[in-house]
Amino acid sequence: MESIAIREKRLNRLITVVSIVVPIVVALLFGVKIPNVERLGFLPPIYAAINGLTALLLCGAVWAIRRGKRKWHQNLVNACVGLSLLFLLMYIAYHMTSESTPFGGEGLVKYVYYFILVSHIVLSIVIIPLVLKTYTFAYLGKFKVHRKWATITFPIWLYVAITGVVVYLMISPYYPV
Template structure:
């Protein structure tokens, strides 16, 4: 018979699995939807790139906070990072539902560098969803040793996704239609 903590963890795991599948699927589906008669939200890319940059900075601050024993600040910052990631996702989807995709115009080696960064960013942005949720659930359930183990994997991947989001924006921004 499962105790209450095990039951909560099982519910979290089911929810994490569902969310980790549904979010990428919804993004892919909505990416193909273009809203007619809606003005392009062309102002969003620098905003959501800035959100990625802020997320990267806050992730580092959160790690410093916990290493200094400030659990409360760490929790607040991590919740902010989750909120910023959700805001990014909403803005990203809204932009692509109202605007045509922009192609990278660089040629030669820089194009391959861009594609490598973009592809790893996209793949890891899908991978990070369950990692963040699992890491969060371990802290929520006060399984701090498991939380730390997952955080050691989650942190560098999330940081990479946040930083490469900014890099991708900076590399493609000259090619946006104005």
């Protein structure tokens, strides 16, 4: 039987690889356009809804663990991870079939939009290793460390989920019909 230290070391290597590879692959695929494929314009409201649902489930996960409902907490966090993966797949599919939509607002709202968008993108990259590390500590039964990491991971993940909805709502009037 492998020791916890060895399993943690292997998982840390995997987390490092995933945390580097995912943003690079997404960035590369963002520039790839599949020719002669219908634009998947129906996806943005769906993946915005997924972000909103993720935010609600994250709050539910915190509520559950504070009430000692560990299994509920675990199931809700697993659902959030699954929803985040589903979001990522839809986001890539949309951008591989559609040109980016420029924001059409002007004045202060334009700067607010770009601030929210840039912080959302940067933190969506940062959240990958944070979620994976936090999840790993729970998986390994290191709950004290898991709690410490979760106090950092939760607000950032919640911010990414909520700002995903906000970005969609701000840009949706400018999507091509």
